[in-house]
Amino acid sequence: LWTPSNIIADSIARMRDQVGSDNVLLGLSGGVDSSVVAALLHRAIGDQLTCVFVDNGLLRLGEGDQVMSTFARHMGVNVIRVDAEDRFLGRLKGVSDPEQKRKIIGNTFIEVFDDEASKLDDVKWLAQGTIYPDVIESAGAKTGKAKVIKSHHNVGGLPEEMNLALVEPLRELFKDEVRKIGIELGLPSEMVYRHPFPGPGLGVRILGEVQKDYAATLRLADHIFIEELRRANLYDQVSQAFAVFLPVRSVGVVGDNRLYAHVIALRAVETIDFMTARWAHLPYDFLDLVCRRIANEVEGISRVVYDITGKPPGTIEWE
Ligand code: XMP
Numbered sequence: 347l348w349t350p351s352n353i354i355a356d357s358i359a360r361m362r363d364q365v366g367s368d369n370v371l372l373g374l375s376g377g378v379d380s381s382v383v384a385a386l387l388h389r390a391i392g393d394q395l396t397c398v399f400v401d402n403g404l405l406r407l408g409e410g411d412q413v414m415s416t417f418a419r420h421m422g423v424n425v426i427r428v429d430a431e432d433r434f435l436g437r438l439k440g441v442s443d444p445e446q447k448r449k450i451i452g453n454t455f456i457e458v459f460d461d462e463a464s465k466l467d468d469v470k471w472l473a474q475g476t477i478y479p480d481v482i483e484s485a486g487a488k489t490g491k492a493k494v495i496k497s498h499h500n501v502g503g504l505p506e507e508m509n510l511a512l513v514e515p516l517r518e519l520f521k522d523e524v525r526k527i528g529i530e531l532g533l534p535s536e537m538v539y540r541h542p543f544p545g546p547g548l549g550v551r552i553l554g555e556v557q558k559d560y561a562a563t564l565r566l567a568d569h570i571f572i573e574e575l576r577r578a579n580l581y582d583q584v585s586q587a588f589a590v591f592l593p594v595r596s597v598g599v600v601g602d603n604r605l606y607a608h609v610i611a612l613r614a615v616e617t618i619d620f621m622t623a624r625w626a627h628l629p630y631d632f633l634d635l636v637c638r639r640i641a642n643e644v645e646g647i648s649r650v651v652y653d654i655t656g657k658p659p660g661t662i663e664w665e
Contacts, residue, residue: 350523350526350529350530351529351530353508353519353523353527354386354389354527354530354531355461357386357390358386358389358390360515361386361387361390361391361515362390362391362514363523364471364513365372365394365470365471365476365513366653367394367466367473368394368469368470368471369394369395369396369466369467369468369469369470369475370387370391370394370395370396370462370469370470370471370472370473370513371396371397371398371466371469371471371472372384372387372395372396372397372398372472372473372474372495372512373397373398373399373400373459373474374397374398374399374413374417374425375399375475375545376399376405376409376410376412376413376537377475377540377542377543378475378521378524378525378528378537378540379475379476379516379524379644380474380475381416381417381475381528381537381538382475382516382524382527382528382531382538383418383473383474383515383516384397384423384529384535385421385423385477385528385531385532385533386511386515386527387473387515388421388422388630393424395423395424395473396424396425396426396461396466396469397417397423397424397425397426397429398425398426398428398462398463399414399425399428400425400428400430400455400458400459400612401428401429401430401431401556402430402431402451402454402455402547402549403431403432403434403435403547403561404432404547404548404549404556404561405547406547406548406565406568406569406572407565407566407568407569408569410427412537413425413427414427414525416533416534416537421532426462428458428462430454430458431558433454433458433605434451434454434549435556435557435558437450437454438450438451438549438556439479439555440510440555441556442554442555442665443553444550447546447549447550447556447665448549448550450545450546451545451546452545453550455545461617467472468478469510470510470511471510471511471512471513472510472511472512472513473512473513473514473515474512474513474514475514475521476514476517477514477516477517477520477521477524478516478517478518478519478520479520479521479540481517485599486546500562525538525539533610534573539582541581541584541586541587541588542586542620544663547590548561548564548565548591550663550664550665551564551568551588551589551590551591551663551664551665552555552564552590552591552593552596553590553591553592553593553664553665554593555593559646560591560593560608561576561591561656562608563591563608563610563644563645563646563647564589564590564591566643566644567589567591567640567644567647568588568589570636570639570640570643570644571587571588571589571612571636571640572587572588574632574635574636574639575587575614578629578632582615583616583626584615584626584628585615585616585617585618585620585623586607586613586614586615586617586620586662587613587614587615587626588612588613588614589610589611589612589613589640590610590611590612590613590653590664591608591610592608592609592610592611593608594608594609595608595609595648596608596609596648596649597648598641598648598649605648606648607646607647607648607649608646608647608648609647609648609649609650610644610647610649610650610651611639611650611651611652611653611664612633612636612650612651612652612653613625613653613662613664614626614628615657615662617657617662620662621624621657622656622657622658623656623657623662624656625653625654625655625656628652631653636650637650
């Protein structure tokens, strides 16, 4: 019978068989897929697994700490955390074209990962969280930014350069199966049922040139939005929700003072396949609350707007 626990047992046996006593490397992003691979491989081969978690300075609030606490502290997985914020932000300086930003982030990720990998002795395998839809998409060589990046990260690139063979335990599974396995393996449900987060992270949610203080502002606004969605039991009713930083300034008023500051856009969508989406019709009172909290608690923001664009014509991300 094809139950999560059977899939786990089968996958563990297969991976043990495949890698034997070799060491395995995994790029851990904190997303569902790589997290489930980490948990699976840890069960299968324990200390033969080393994960590299790259903090690119474009993660959500507390994300790096959460990944470290879940995997390193609670599960005892070997995780190397690389603080690469300066490297990423340095490369992104002066760059405002969205595709250019994506390329830089993808390439820098590979460089950082490569650097860390070369410090480890005796790694023979690279584990990846490729799932069945990724396999199909890459085979079709379709375009579209998500796929380009995904194929860049997941298929090709790294292995040839590094001479590592691939371990891809999720290759035959769909997302919902991966999630069930994650829960069965004891991953926190908050991690397993998290909305998708793009590889380039906040880099595509800060329009134009990425700056460190913009990222800090966006992180706080996004955190408030997500926290309130969870509190109102709306988080699981939308497919994806996030804040976007708009580097334009508008005039506002705080007390007796005029404020000339940046804008936050809130985006929430409902979708089955992420190819088309409708904007989530969140309650007005809820939006009101989120707007007030952001205006009061996040410095440098004078205005909050709600994105009512479907896909099409908009994409889900703003860049
Ligand atoms: P768009 O913005 O194209 O997004 O409507 C569709 C879904 O894909 C995610 N997305 C990405 N995921 N790398 C990723 O791994 C990317 O470069 C990327 N761009 C968009 C987006 O968050 C949404 O879930």
